[in-house]
Amino acid sequence: MNLLLHIFFYLIFPGFVFAALAGLISGWIDRKVTARIQWRVGPPWYQNFVDIAKLMGKEVVVPGERSTVFLCAPLLGLCAAVLAATAIGLAFISPDAGFVGDVIVMVYLLLIPAVAVMIGASASRNPLASIGAAREMKLVMGYELPFILILLVIIVRSDGALRLGEIISYQASGGSNITSFSGILAFAVGILCTQAKLGFIPFDAAEAEQEIMGGTMIEYSGAPLALFKLTRAVMLYTMPVFLILLFWAGSLNTFALVGKYVLILVIIVLIKNTNPRLRADQALKFFWGPVSLVALFALVLALAGL
């Protein structure tokens, strides 16, 4: 019975089906807001669903001999992203769910989709894909440092709690983290890390369509490509929700949560539409320089109790 319940959590709610639906709808919000900024009308709300359905029906071309790795990489990324979405969703539903240290597990789970992209790109044996994979790797090294620093800020602010549920209950009693000085600084850093984790402009050098023709995705077609798009959608749902959990979990009624989620999403889309693409080295300097300094400063403020 318990096992069945866990399978339900993982596959239906708040796992795969729910996260994918929410992610694909968010993908539409992204495209629609982008279109409105460019004074266009934009696609209908079901566009991303049609895209996925179409990709499922297309031919799958496998380059080279490493077909197992090439085909398993998208699945690996999707499984990890769905697991992260499930754990975060369960923490919202019942703060007792989860275990000590699941914040640290989140760091790893949210990293695996990027690793899966690198593995898949390298297995495709395409020179442009390997350039994309190298850029992705540099980007990951860049944004993981400030990302871990802001997690430290949160852990310090909730008296060393290492469980997602405890972080939520600390905010429910003591007010959202975002209302403090250290919280708002760390939140800004968190938005930038989210931007990079989602591969949105200005941090989309790995997939730059104009210069390396889709980069890491170049050899993927049909169903594996659809899986990567789904992973992207699940991440697009998971990352803002994770930010809400860390910074903004003061009140937990559904309308407030949806409102906060859409607000964070629109901020991300606005950053995406008003910035040019950074080179991999510029992105690395940006994350290890100013962004990490701000995150460190937030950590000092958090230790001082601000």
Next chain:
Amino acid sequence: MTRSLWVFHAALSPCNNCDIEILDLLTPRHDVERFGITLIGSIRHADVLLASGVPTTKTVTRFKELYEQTTQPCLVAAIGSCAGGGNMFRDSYNSPCSLDDLVPVDVYIPGCPPKPEAMIAGVVKLIEKLKGNV
């Protein structure tokens, strides 16, 4: 598939006018993303291959390779008079064959260059063909 055509743009030595008009389709006035049509970077993701210009001795082999790399089903649209019938380069020493000798073409959109409206009309015909109405 009719609601989500991803387009790959292959230039077979065109004079660039057709290419500029293709890009016009994505601008706010026409905005074909309303119907799910987007330009994509990799040939593996393509549903429609847009070909503009006359195939020359240099581009013939490359275009053949490009077509072999597509994932089926993939349609081919010939944009402009050059891709459609060779235009004034038909008897040129440098154009060994026409586009439809190389690959099966699904829709011809004539014009030098064709207006964006003409291209939309062509895409509508393509979609009708996919639905099986033509």
